[in-house]
Amino acid sequence: MSATAVAMNNVTVHYHTTSNHEVTALNNITLAIDYQKWVSIAGPSGSGKSSLLHVIGGLLTPQSGEIIVDQTPLHTTNQQMRATFRLTHIGFVFQSFYLMPHLRAWENVALPMLAAHIPLPERKKRAIEALARVGLQDRLYHRPAELSGGEQQRVALARAVALAPRIILADEPTGNLDADSATVVLDILTQFVAQGATVICATHDPLVIARGDAVIHLHRGVIVPE
Amino acid sequence: MQFQDTLRMSLDSTFRQKRRIVPVLTGISLSTTLILIIIIAGATISNIVTQQILGQGNLRQITVMSPNNTGLGPSSNIINDSRIASWQTLPHVAGAYPNLELDVTATTNTMGIMLFLSNQPDQNVRPELLQGTWPQDQQIIVPDTGILNKLDQNVSGSTLLGETITLRIPTSEGSQQYAVIPVTVSGVYKATQNILGQILTFTTLSFMKNLVKESLGSAPLMYQVATIMADQPQNVSEIASIIQKQGFSTNDIEDQLSGETRWLRGIIIIGIALALFIFILVSLSIGNLLASSVLQRRKEIGIMLAIGFTNRSIGQIVQGEAIVIGIVGAIGGILIALISLFAFTLMQPQISLDIPWWGFPCVIAISALLCALAGILPARKAMRLDVMQTLREE
Ligand SMILES: Nc1ncnc2c1ncn2[C@@H]1O[C@H](COP(=O)(O)OP(=O)(O)O)[C@@H](O)[C@H]1O
Ligand SMILES: [Mg+2]
Numbered sequence: 001m002s003a004t005a006v007a008m009n010n011v012t013v014h015y016h017t018t019s020n021h022e023v024t025a026l027n028n029i030t031l032a033i034d035y036q037k038w039v040s041i042a043g044p045s046g047s048g049k050s051s052l053l054h055v056i057g058g059l060l061t062p063q064s065g066e067i068i069v070d071q072t073p074l075h076t077t078n079q080q081m082r083a084t085f086r087l088t089h090i091g092f093v094f095q096s097f098y099l100m101p102h103l104r105a106w107e108n109v110a111l112p113m114l115a116a117h118i119p120l121p122e123r124k125k126r127a128i129e130a131l132a133r134v135g136l137q138d139r140l141y142h143r144p145a146e147l148s149g150g151e152q153q154r155v156a157l158a159r160a161v162a163l164a165p166r167i168i169l170a171d172e173p174t175g176n177l178d179a180d181s182a183t184v185v186l187d188i189l190t191q192f193v194a195q196g197a198t199v200i201c202a203t204h205d206p207l208v209i210a211r212g213d214a215v216i217h218l219h220r221g222v223i224v225p226e
Numbered sequence: 227m228q229f230q231d232t233l234r235m236s237l238d239s240t241f242r243q244k245r246r247i248v249p250v251l252t253g254i255s256l257s258t259t260l261i262l263i264i265i266i267a268g269a270t271i272s273n274i275v276t277q278q279i280l281g282q283g284n285l286r287q288i289t290v291m292s293p294n295n296t297g298l299g300p301s302s303n304i305i306n307d308s309r310i311a312s313w314q315t316l317p318h319v320a321g322a323y324p325n326l327e328l329d330v331t332a333t334t335n336t337m338g339i340m341l342f343l344s345n346q347p348d349q350n351v352r353p354e355l356l357q358g359t360w361p362q363d364q365q366i367i368v369p370d371t372g373i374l375n376k377l378d379q380n381v382s383g384s385t386l387l388g389e390t391i392t393l394r395i396p397t398s399e400g401s402q403q404y405a406v407i408p409v410t411v412s413g414v415y416k417a418t419q420n421i422l423g424q425i426l427t428f429t430t431l432s433f434m435k436n437l438v439k440e441s442l443g444s445a446p447l448m449y450q451v452a453t454i455m456a457d458q459p460q461n462v463s464e465i466a467s468i469i470q471k472q473g474f475s476t477n478d479i480e481d482q483l484s485g486e487t488r489w490l491r492g493i494i495i496i497g498i499a500l501a502l503f504i505f506i507l508v509s510l511s512i513g514n515l516l517a518s519s520v521l522q523r524r525k526e527i528g529i530m531l532a533i534g535f536t537n538r539s540i541g542q543i544v545q546g547e548a549i550v551i552g553i554v555g556a557i558g559g560i561l562i563a564l565i566s567l568f569a570f571t572l573m574q575p576q577i578s579l580d581i582p583w584w585g586f587p588c589v590i591a592i593s594a595l596l597c598a599l600a601g602i603l604p605a606r607k608a609m610r611l612d613v614m615q616t617l618r619e620e
Contacts (some may be wrong), residue, residue, distance in 0.1 A: 059532060059613050080536050098529045098617075102242055114231045115535045159533065172548025 004068075005167055005198040006033040006056055011065030013051050013221075025051035027028060027221040033214075035166065038193045040203040040209045043218035049202035052218065053169045055088045058082035059100065070166050082154060087115050091160025093198075095172040097142035097152045097161075098170050099144040105131060106140045109158045116163055134188050150181025161197070168192060171203040174208055184212050227539045236546030240554075243519055250515055251555045253508035254597070258559020258589050261501040266567065268494035269580040272364055273492065283473070285459040286320070288466050290452045291478040303473035313454055316468060318461035324449035370393035480502045509600040512551055516604035520611075527608060529614030546603020549594050556593035560586050603616070 010122035013026040026046045033039050041049045054060035055067060058074050059082075067074045070089045074081050076085060079087065086092070099108045118126070131137055134154040144152050160168050170189065174182035180204075189199050191212060201208060216226050227235075290313075292303055305324065313322040454469070456462045461481075467477040494537060520527070527540055567579060 024356045054614065057532075059617070078539065083531065083534055086532065091532075092351065092532055094532075098532070100526060100529065102238075111530070115227055115530075116237070117228050117231075117534070119228070120231075163534075208258040 002031045003034070005035045005037075005070060006200070007066075007068045008030070008032070009066040010012050010057060011062045011067055013048075013055060013060060013062045023094075024221050029221075029223060031216060031223065032092045033198065035198050036193060036196055036215065037214060038189070038201065038212040040212040041200065042204060042215050043216060044204060046220075047218040048221040050171050051221075053171050053200065053202050053220065056142055056167070057092060057169045058085045060126055064074075083122055087112060088163065089165050089167055090167040091163075091168040093153070093168065093170040093173045094157050094162050095175040097144070097149075097156045097176075099152055099155055101144050104143055105136060105147065105155045107157055107160075108144070109162050112159060114162050125177045126162060127158070130157070130162045133161065133191075134158045135183070135184075148181065149177050149216070153177060153181070154188065155190075161192060165197070167198045167200065170199060170202055172205075173201065176206055179207075182207065190226040227535075227541070232539065232556060232557065233550075235543045236550050239519075239523070240547045240550050241545065244569070246515055247551065249549060250508065251558060253511065254505070254552065254555025254593060255509055255558035257501055257505040258439055258593055259497055259562040260504065261589055261592075262560065262563040262585055263566065264494060265495040265500060265585045266563070268490065269560070269582050270577070272490050273495075273580040285479050286456040288454040288456065288462055288469065289476045289504050290454060290469055292450060292474065293475060293479070305452050305474070306450055310339055310449075310452055313452075313469070316465060318457050318465055320455045322452060322454045322458040324452050329406050337615045364530040364555065366589040419604060452564045470570050487594055502592075505596060509552070509593075509596040512548060512597050513600035513603055516601055517607055519547075520544060520604050524611060525614045527611055528613055531611070531613035537609045537611070540611070544608040545598065545601045545605040548597045552594040552597025553590055555597070559589065560591075 008029050008031050011026055011029045011098065012024065015023040015025055017023060029052065036186055041052055051060060055062055055074075056069055058072075058077070061082075062075065065075070069085075072085050072089060074082065074085070092098075098197070100111065100144050103111070106124060108128040110123040113126060121183070127207040128137070128140060131140060134157050136151060136154050138159065139147060139151060139155075142151075147155065153176075157173075160170075168189070173185055173189070177185060186208060189201070193199050199212075203209060213226070219226055290305065307324075310322045310324060313319055402573055454465060456465050462478050463480065466478055469476050530540060531537065567581070571577075571579060
């Protein structure tokens with residue numbers, strides 16, 4: 001059992017664009033991230049931060065290299081296994097929240113539990129608990145459009161931790177938020193780390209980087225020293 | 227995902243797209259209504275025809291014929307008195323008679339025709355008949371005024387022993403009110419008057435047999451056709467099959483019915499085929515609707531995939547939507563059909579509709595099945611979506 005939350009060895013990701021160009025988003029990345037740490041992935045736009053998170057989250061399969069996340073060797077899994085892996089090991093937080101517009105706050109939080117076969121009363125109970133953790137116990141029945149950006153991102157955070165994953169992947173979680181809301185979101189992420197989660201956060205916001213235990217700097221798909 | 231959750235998701239995503247779902251649901255509902263109304267109209271009409279046929283014959287009557295219809299076939303299938311006697315002892319047989327037509331036509335010198343009738347159906351001719359001890363209350367004197375009617379049809383021409391006829395007897399002389407009595411003909415007593423006013427002729431079954439016998443000499447009596455009465459209508463086919471095994475051909479009300487209602491069934495089948503065709507067109511449009519709604523919801527599906535839904539469960543949700551549309555549409559169709567039938571009975575109270583209740587679960591099942599088929603392609607399409615591609619699209 002490896003002691004690291006994420007272990008990458010020579011991971012390379014290419015994209016094939018429609019104009020038949022090949023873009024190398026990640027080039028021979030080797031890294032290790034420990035459990036219960038907050039690691040920021042920093043770098044300018046287009047440097048490969050999102051691609052790195054997607055590889056860790058099993059959304060994207062690298063063309064070469066090995067990657068083990070939370071004891072799961074992702075380079076050997078199939079589509080179905082990766083879906084289950086995302087469900088049970090990963091909590092995602094995106095820059096544009098990615099909430100279901102038609103669902104109420106608690107229903108959005110309960111959505112992953114639905115995929116995990118958890119029965120309705122239990123789902124609702126746990127969703128309410130998760131929303132309480134992010135301070136939204138009085139917004140249970142609001143729809144995303146009825147919430148502020150910061151509140152929406154907190155719903156997304158509650159959804160990410162609903163199934164108690166060990167790893168939370170946040171892709172520019174404060175990118176669409178004002179400073180006050182960003183602080184609240186970062187406080188919550190800090191609290192998640194204190195409660196045992198590993199947070200990997202792509203960002204170019206110095207405020208976010210300052211919260212982390214470590215920073216990985218990316219530039220054009222390779223890790224560079226600061 | 228648990229079944230009820232898939233169902234819940236399907237219901238939810240179906241009814242979220244109100245504007246697109248309404249025309250499709252209406253289409254399914256209307257074609258379901260069409261199918262149901264065709265079935266109900268068909269059943270009602272065929273019931274009316276059946277009633278008419280039943281009025282002309284007897285539900286319990288089986289006509290038996292020798293295969294070559296001469297009565298002179300191989301000795302195994304000759305209809306004679308001993309054969310008829312053996313049929314009388316079969317289980318569920320209430321009576322068996324040779325078909326000797328009894329002439330009940332009034333003639334100028336007929337003072338009246340006395341039909342020996344029994345409202346204990348299917349009495350065979352009793353020996354008492356000849357001795358004149360037939361109970362008084364079962365003797366009905368039918369004056370030769372054409373009152374003897376079989377439903378509305380005047381049958382004063384002839385009738386058969388064992389046949390059930392309906393008598394219309396004036397309640398008092400010259401009255402316009404009639405008592406309607408179904409009775410079975412069990413014998414005929416035809417009286418003619420001579421100049422002295424004495425009764426000259428008796429026509430009874432045995433009398434007729436004797437007449438036939440006389441014309442045949444000493445040869446044993448054989449008949450071309452016989453009639454067997456079952457005790458209950460539902461026993462007719464059982465008796466008929468026994469008789470058929472003995473080498474005779476039979477004809478009962480079922481045979482007549484199927485002949486009379488064949489054209490009706492044809493029309494109903496064409497109607498149902500037409501409605502099914504419309505149904506298929508509508509369910510194809512469901513396929514179209516679902517496919518475009520999958521396209522429209524790519525982002526949503528991408529989010530679900532990202533947070534851990536499998537592609538398979540996404541496909542199941544879309545497949546579920548198709549089935550939900552089919553079931554809801556069919557239920558709507560049933561409601562429309564029931565409302566229109568109710569309105570019809572208000573306007574035409576004299577027509578009693580025959581509603582085959584099995585039709586309702588059937589149309590729901592057919593609709594669900596067709597829509598499920600129409601949902602297969604869109605569901606596959608949804609299953610094949612790639613999580614990264616769908617998420618990238620802003
Ligand atoms: N689906 C894609 N098709 C082609 N190129 C892509 C795709 N996604 C990302 N890229 C390219 O890969 C590189 C890294 O992108 P990304 O990981 O999104 O970087 P970041 O998140 O740091 O902005 C960029 O050059 C981007 O243009
Ligand atoms: Mg990015």
